[in-house]
Structures are given as structure tokens and as C-alpha cells.
Amino acid sequence: MITNPVHFPKKETLSTLKKELKTHYIIPGVNSIEAETLETIISEDITKEEVISFLKEEKYNKLLYLLENIFKKYNLDIKKSLILLFIEEAINNLNIKKKILIDLVTIDRALLILPLPPHLFFYFIEFLNYGQIINSEDKIPPHLEPYKGLIINIDQIDPVILHQKFSETKILIIDGLKTKNGYLIRRSVVNLIIQYLNSIDKIYIYNIPHLPKDQKFALVENKTLLNKVVDI
Amino acid sequence: MPITTIFLIFVILLGFLLMTFRILDQEITVPLVALISIILAGPIEGYKSLHNGFAEFSKVALLFTAVAIPAHMLESSGLFNLLGSKIGELVGYLTLKFKIKTVFLISFISIITTYILAALFHNTTSILVNSYIIYTVAQQYKIPAAFILSGALIASNLGGFSTKWGDTPNIIESSVWGLKHPDFFKEILPLNILLVMILTFIVFLITYIKFGKNYNLKRIVLAHSMIRFKTESRFMILDTKLIFFGLLSLIIAIVGSIVFPQYEISLSALGIIIAIIGSPENKRKQSLYALGIGTYFTLLSIFVLAQVFGHSKIGINGYIENILNKNNNNILPILVLSYLGTLSTEAASWATAVSPIVYKIFPTHLGAWALGAGICAGSSSIITAASAGIILAHQTANYEKNSRVDFPTYLKIGLPFSLFMLLFYSILLPLYINFIR
Numbered sequence: 001m002i003t004n005p006v007h008f009p010k011k012e013t014l015s016t017l018k019k020e021l022k023t024h025y026i027i028p029g030v031n032s033i034e035a036e037t038l039e040t041i042i043s044e045d046i047t048k049e050e051v052i053s054f055l056k057e058e059k060y061n062k063l064l065y066l067l068e069n070i071f072k073k074y075n076l077d078i079k080k081s082l083i084l085l086f087i088e089e090a091i092n093n094l095n096i097k098k099k100i101l102i103d104l105v106t107i108d109r110a111l112l113i114l115p116l117p118p119h120l121f122f123y124f125i126e127f128l129n130y131g132q133i134i135n136s137e138d139k140i141p142p143h144l145e146p147y148k149g150l151i152i153n154i155d156q157i158d159p160v161i162l163h164q165k166f167s168e169t170k171i172l173i174i175d176g177l178k179t180k181n182g183y184l185i186r187r188s189v190v191n192l193i194i195q196y197l198n199s200i201d202k203i204y205i206y207n208i209p210h211l212p213k214d215q216k217f218a219l220v221e222n223k224t225l226l227n228k229v230v231d232i
Numbered sequence: 233m234p235i236t237t238i239f240l241i242f243v244i245l246l247g248f249l250l251m252t253f254r255i256l257d258q259e260i261t262v263p264l265v266a267l268i269s270i271i272l273a274g275p276i277e278g279y280k281s282l283h284n285g286f287a288e289f290s291k292v293a294l295l296f297t298a299v300a301i302p303a304h305m306l307e308s309s310g311l312f313n314l315l316g317s318k319i320g321e322l323v324g325y326l327t328l329k330f331k332i333k334t335v336f337l338i339s340f341i342s343i344i345t346t347y348i349l350a351a352l353f354h355n356t357t358s359i360l361v362n363s364y365i366i367y368t369v370a371q372q373y374k375i376p377a378a379f380i381l382s383g384a385l386i387a388s389n390l391g392g393f394s395t396k397w398g399d400t401p402n403i404i405e406s407s408v409w410g411l412k413h414p415d416f417f418k419e420i421l422p423l424n425i426l427l428v429m430i431l432t433f434i435v436f437l438i439t440y441i442k443f444g445k446n447y448n449l450k451r452i453v454l455a456h457s458m459i460r461f462k463t464e465s466r467f468m469i470l471d472t473k474l475i476f477f478g479l480l481s482l483i484i485a486i487v488g489s490i491v492f493p494q495y496e497i498s499l500s501a502l503g504i505i506i507a508i509i510g511s512p513e514n515k516r517k518q519s520l521y522a523l524g525i526g527t528y529f530t531l532l533s534i535f536v537l538a539q540v541f542g543h544s545k546i547g548i549n550g551y552i553e554n555i556l557n558k559n560n561n562n563i564l565p566i567l568v569l570s571y572l573g574t575l576s577t578e579a580a581s582w583a584t585a586v587s588p589i590v591y592k593i594f595p596t597h598l599g600a601w602a603l604g605a606g607i608c609a610g611s612s613s614i615i616t617a618a619s620a621g622i623i624l625a626h627q628t629a630n631y632e633k634n635s636r637v638d639f640p641t642y643l644k645i646g647l648p649f650s651l652f653m654l655l656f657y658s659i660l661l662p663l664y665i666n667f668i669r
Binding site: 028029033034036037038040041044046050051054058117118119141142143208209210212213 | 313328364368372450451452453455456458459460461462463464466467469470471472473474
């Protein structure tokens with residue numbers, strides 16, 4: 001009996017197949033810029049030492065701590081460790097977001113300083129009341145136009161009331177740029193934060209990728225402030 | 233030469249020095265020089281120059297406003313910021329994926345983007361928008377931006393010279409020679425594109441020789457820079473209404489004028505009206521005065537000064553006419569005179585002063601292009617020769633040291649390249665115009 005020959009598909013090794021595939025392991029907006037950086041080069045032959053040196057250089061201690069824990073606990077190769085790291089970091093970051101929301105419910109004395117990106121602002125808006133959102137720049141971003149009734153412009157508020165608000169604040173949510181020496185914080189609020197730092201318990205900071213044009217920031221290296229910072 | 237003419241030249245040069253060494257702002261110096269020129273011209277000639285200067289400025293003011301308002305709207309909408317982030321991301325992506333040299337990519341993209349924006353809008357708008365983008369991208373990839381920004385200034389002058397609305401001298405030359413939009417596209421744009429390509433290569437080469445040889449950024453650091461830009465653009469919010477109305481008014485004012493040149497003024501006015509309607513209610517005044525009263529006043533002063541300098545009894549039109557008449561079969565004197573004139577006065581004022589004289593001797597388009605080319609090269613020679621350069625120097629003053637563009641830094645690339653431009657135009661311009669005819 002003559003049968004047709006069976007053609008087996010060309011055998012592909014897992015490593016060549018994986019190099020051609022672009023799998024997304026991180027969750028944009030939840031994972032950090034540093035985690036996404038590691039994801040970008042995960043398919044390359046990157047070493048454990050390179051990753052650790054990068055995280056140390058960038059002073060991204062949270063990711064470094066999580067990664068070292070993964071190495072200790074599971075003793076996996078770098079790629080598997082990184083995939084676990086992305087999940088660990090996402091859980092960690094989501095827990096922080098949850099903690100902020102719970103803080104906003106339990107501690108009434110919170111201030112949210114705009115601008116913040118929409119993926120954060122829309123979480124927090126449901127948990128805040130009038131008088132808790134202050135815009136530190138002169139214009140309101142277009143996506144916040146419908147909410148402008150809830151937003152107080154820093155230039156239009158009575159300075160006495162503004163100082164009172166900061167003096168009573170326990171939780172602050174702001175944006176800023178993380179640098180190797182500290183944080184760049186908007187000039188319009190930095191003095192108030194420093195002045196009332198002792199009464200502030202936590203400063204949640206969303207790390208912006210670059211300084212926006214024509215907006216003024218000041219570098220803060222104050223240890224007391226840095227100890228109170230939680231990266232969102 | 234009358235003593236008043238010598239004194240006027242002295243006042244112009246003094247004003248130029250005061251601006252160069254930042255003792256006085258351009259917006260103060262130019263009106264002051266124009267006012268002195270009116271006094272020197274005497275009561276009758278002074279009034280005539282003032283009157284004619286205003287008359288010539290009226291059309292320029294309208295055309296400028298029709299481009300400035302949409303440009304302001306597009307900038308406010310966040311569109312240019314998004315463009316910057318996308319450029320930053322693209323540089324990282326191409327470097328990682330195809331292993332192209334980062335220095336080359338940043339030089340190439342920066343120069344080409346500045347050129348296109350200058351051709352589409354205006355050379356000063358292009359520098360205003362692009363210089364911070366170039367600086368951010370270069371800084372993020374750890375490349376000093378001084379030479380790239382210097383090259384971008386030349387590219388903005390070339391872009392401005394490529395379209396009818398791209399720079400003030402073009403508007404003036406167009407009205408004297410009756411140049412239409414297609415004339416620019418056909419007769420000067422291709423040569424300018426060739427020059428931009430040469431410029432890109434030179435900027436890359438200088439930056440590479442100076443900094444690039446030791447440039448060895450780890451791939452992980454490159455990826456980090458790329459992801460910063462990607463994250464920025466991911467969460468960037470655009471004002472779509474501003475973009476729509478900004479683009480619509482720009483299309484009406486620019487594309488409309490190309491299709492219906494006889495309605496240029498009406499279409500520019502319509503473009504302005506649509507832009508104002510499309511601006512948010514509380515921002516309409518800001519949109520309408522986007523250029524700022526200082527810019528209008530400076531431009532107006534330039535036109536008045538040019539009237540005194542070019543047409544009054546104390547002017548130099550007679551001397552220029554003599555020089556050009558002696559060499560009426562060669563464009564080189566026009567190129568060199570325009571180069572030196574722009575270098576020592578200002579592009580728009582020089583164009584206004586000498587356009588009618590050059591037209592009398594060279595009524596063909598070649599005369600207009602020679603005048604424009606000399607002005608373009610002169611504007612690119614030193615940083616204070618054109619408003620875009622003064623804006624760039626001011627903007628980069630607070631940048632990191634190796635990214636600042638000041639007088640001596642710019643001179644290293646500006647002066648040699650502007651001389652090359654003179655040579656390039658003097659040889660290729662007549663050949664190319666003959667070729668296409």
C-alpha cells in the first residue's frame with residue numbers, strides 16, 4: 001500500500017521561537033518605567049549582574065529589593081526571575097494604589113495636587129471632595145475640564161486658606177521627577193510641603209518621565225521628605 | 233555719503249552689538265533704532281517712511297497672524313509635545329532594533345523635523361517648538377545638543393526659505409516679483425532639500441567626531457530612555473478640539489491660498505476667524521495675540537527702518553544700485569550684498585530695503601532667489617542675524633552647558649556653513665533655474 005509521505009513541520013527550538021515573539025509581561029500604568037525597560041530587553045542575552053547594576057544606578061530600590069528576594073527564594077534564571085518580578089511589582093503597585101484609596105477613605109485630610117495623568121486621577125476623584133484637589137499649574141488639562149468645578153487653582157485660592165490646608169494635610173498625592181539625588185517637585189507647592197512636612201505622614205509621588213516645558217521644579221534632597229515618599 | 237547716513241549705519245551697528253551682547257532686548261533695540269532713523273530722515277521723509285512702512289507691514293501682519301494662531305493652538309493642544317515623545321521613542325526603537333547610531337538618528341530627525349515645521353509654519357515657530365524637543369531627546373540619550381541645535385537653526389532658515397509663508401523676506405519678495413506658491417515648490421525647494429541633507433550629514437559628523445566616538449550607551453540605558461518617552465506619550469492628553477480647529481484654520485489660510493492665490497488676504501482672515509472660534513472662550517484673546525505685541529512692534533519697526541534705510545534721501549539704495557548695475561549679468565553681487573546686509577541688519581528689513589532695487593536690475597525669478605538665498609545664508613551666519621537665532625540663544629541659556637547655543641558656539645558651525653551656502657547657491661542656482669526652464 002502506497003501512502004503519502006508525512007511532512008513534519010520544521011522543528012523550531014523554543015529559544016528561536018521566543019526571540020521572534022513579542023510577549024508583553026508588564027501592565028502599562030501599573031508597572032514602573034524601569035520594569036518596562038527590563039521587559040524591552042528581556043529577549044536579549046542580559047545577565048543578572050547587568051540588571052542589578054542598572055537598578056542600583058537608577059536607585060530603583062523597590063524593584064531591586066523584589067528581584068533580590070526572587071533570586072533568593074526561587075533560584076531561577078534571569079528571564080524567569082524578571083517575569084516573576086513584573087508580576088510582583090504589579091501586585092506591589094496595585095497594593096499601593098489600594099492603600100491610597102483606603103487612606104483617602106479613613107483619613108479625611110488628604111490633598112491631591114494636579115497635574116496627574118488620567119489613569120491615576122480618575123481613581124482618586126471618587127474618593128475626594130471639593131477643596132481637596134488643587135491645580136498647581138495655570139491651566140487645567142482638557143480631560144479635567146468637566147471636573148473644573150471641583151478643582152481649586154493655586155493662584156486663585158486665598159493664601160491663608162492654602163496654608164491652612166497644607167498644615168492640616170496628612171496625605172499628599174503629587175507628581176514629581178525622581179532623580180539620583182532626590183525628587184524634583186513643582187516649585188509652586190514645594191515650599192508649602194517643606195514648611196508643613198512634620199505634619200504630613202505620607203507623600204505619594206507619581207514619577208513623571210521628563211520635566212514638562214516651561215514648568216518650574218525644585219530639587220528636594222531633604223531626608224525627612226524622602227523617607228515619607230511612596231512611589232505610585 | 234551724507235553724515236546722517238553714516239550716523240544711521242552707526243546706530244544700526246550699535247543696536248546690533250547691544251542685542252548680540254544681550255545689553256538690550258531685540259524688542260526694545262529695533263523700535264529704538266527705527267525711531268532714531270525717523271528723526272534722522274527729517275520731518276517729510278520720516279513721515280513718508282513711517283507711512284510706507286505701516287502699509288507694507290499690514291499684509292505681513294495678517295499673513296503672520298494666520299499662521300501664528302494655529303501654531304499656538306497646536307502647541308497648546310499638546311500635539312508638539314506628543315511629536316517630541318514619539319521622536320524620542322523612535323530614536324530608541326531604531327537604535328535598539330537596527331543598531332543605527334543614536335547620534336546620527338538624533339541629528340537626522342532633529343534637522344529634518346525643524347526644516348519641515350519651518351516650511352509648514354514659520355522659521356521662528358519651528359525653533360520655538362523644536363528646540364526643547366531636540367534638547368530633551370538629546371539629553372535623554374546623553375548626547376550634547378549644542379551642534380544639533382545650531383544645525384536646527386540653519387535648517388529653520390532653509391525651511392523658511394522654501395515656502396512663501398515660511399519667512400518674512402519671502403513674503404516681501406513674493407509681492408515684488410509676483411511669486412506664487414508653485415514657484416517656490418518648483419524653483420527653490422529642491423535645492424534647499426539638497427542643502428538640508430548636506431547639513432544633516434555635517435551636523436552628524438561634527439557631533440560624532442566631538443562626542444560620538446566615546447559614546448557607548450548600554451542597551452539597557454537606551455531602552456530606559458526609550459521607555460521614558462513611550463510612557464510620556466502613553467499618558468499624554470491631547471486637546472482634540474484645538475487640534476481640529478488649529479489644523480482647519482491652517483489649511484484654509486495656507487492650502488486655500490495656494491489653490492486661490494487671488495483670495496490670499498480673505499482666506500487668511502477667514503483662517504484667523506475660525507481659529508478664534510475654535511479656541512476656548514477664556515483663551516480667545518490669548519490665541520489672537522499669540523505672536524505678542526512685542527513681535528508685531530519689532531516687525532513694524534523693521535519695515536519702517538527699511539523704508540528709511542532703503543528709500544529715503546539718507547538711505548543707501550543709490551549705492552547698492554550702482555554696485556548691482558556694474559555686475560548686472562551675475563547673481564554673485566546680489567548674494568554677497570544680501571549676505572552682508574542681513575548679517576549686519578536683519579533679514580526682513582534687508583529684503584524690504586533692497587527688493588525693489590534688485591527687481592529693477594533682475595526682474596526674473598533668479599533675482600528673487602538670489603536675494604532670498606543671500607538673506608538665508610546671511611541669517612545662518614551668526615546667531616544674532618535673524619530673530620530665530622535670538623530666540624534660540626535665549627531658550628538654550630538655561631540648558632546644560634554642552635547644549636547651550638551662544639554666539640561663539642554657533643559661530644563654529646554657522647559661519648562656515650553659511651559661506652558654503654553662498655558657494656552652493658552661486659553655482660547651482662543659475663544652473664538649476666536654466667535646467668527647469
